[in-house]
Amino acid sequence: xxxxxxENAEFTRVLMSEVQQKTAQLxxxxxxxxxxxxDTLEALGSALSVRDEDTGAHSQRVTAYTISIAKTVPVxxxxxxxxxxxxxxxxIGKMAIPDKILRKAGPFDDAEKVIMRTHCxxxxxxxxxxxxxxxxxxxxxxxxxxxxGTGYPRGLRGEQIPxxxxxIFVANALDDILSDRPYRNALPxxxxxxxxxxxAGTQFDPKIVEEFLSIPENHWIQLRANLGSxxxxxxxxxxxx
Ligand SMILES: [Fe+2]
Ligand SMILES: [Fe+2]
Numbered sequence: 001x002x003x004x005x006x007e008n009a010e011f012t013r014v015l016m017s018e019v020q021q022k023t024a025q026l027x028x029x030x031x032x033x034x035x036x037x038x039d040t041l042e043a044l045g046s047a048l049s050v051r052d053e054d055t056g057a058h059s060q061r062v063t064a065y066t067i068s069i070a071k072t073v074p075v076x077x078x079x080x081x082x083x084x085x086x087x088x089x090x091x092i093g094k095m096a097i098p099d100k101i102l103r104k105a106g107p108f109d110d111a112e113k114v115i116m117r118t119h120c121x122x123x124x125x126x127x128x129x130x131x132x133x134x135x136x137x138x139x140x141x142x143x144x145x146x147x148x149g150t151g152y153p154r155g156l157r158g159e160q161i162p163x164x165x166x167x168i169f170v171a172n173a174l175d176d177i178l179s180d181r182p183y184r185n186a187l188p189x190x191x192x193x194x195x196x197x198x199x200a201g202t203q204f205d206p207k208i209v210e211e212f213l214s215i216p217e218n219h220w221i222q223l224r225a226n227l228g229s230x231x232x233x234x235x236x237x238x239x240x241x
Contacts, residue, residue, distance in 0.1 A: 037085075048091070062090060087168050193217070
């Protein structure tokens with residue numbers, strides 16, 4: 001080996017070890033980043049809970065239900081992560097709704113309905129500015145669209161509505177039915193199944209309804225009783241429902 005070849009070999013060796021070192025550092029940094037993403041989400045979620053405790057608990061349950069349905073569909077793992085974030089933050093825009101509407105016990109009048117409905121756009125505007133939540137923001141914007149095109153805010157129909165929003169909408173309805181409301185007590189799972197089936201094709205995507213109905217009742221009851229941090233459910237080692 002002449003001098004030039006020796007120098008080249010040495011240069012390549014140093015370069016390779018630097019690449020290896022940088023790759024290891026990057027992997028560590030990515031792990032840390034994933035953890036801080038989850039921490040950021042939970043902090044955002046708890047900010048909403050401080051404002052409105054019911055909505056905070058609702059978000060946790062909707063996230064768990066969304067993940068269960070999405071795993072049955074199934075959706076690819078990277079999309080599941082985006083979807084879980086969207087589910088957890090779907091009502092984050094309610095932070096900007098005045099207390100007298102947010103905490104109202106009775107049904108809303110027309111003017112109040114208009115204000116309440118803005119939570120979709122407000123949520124979208126909040127999240128779209130955060131790069132790792134931009135994809136989730138599109139789903140949040142569409143979480144009150146009806147499959148038949150009569151929902152809001154844009155009146156999207158069928159597959160124009162992001163898949164994730166169609167899943168969250170079913171999970172959201174499920175939690176509403178199973179929870180106490182100011183004007184009625186919680187209703188049983190049997191009622192939720194009947195009601196969601198009845199609205200397949202109008203409010204809900206019939207294919208998603210079918211996936212939902214294929215999950216045994218007992219699963220939902222257990223899930224509701226054992227909610228932990230919802231994001232752990234998206235980790236590959238927890239891939240059962
Ligand atoms: Fe909502
Ligand atoms: Fe909701």
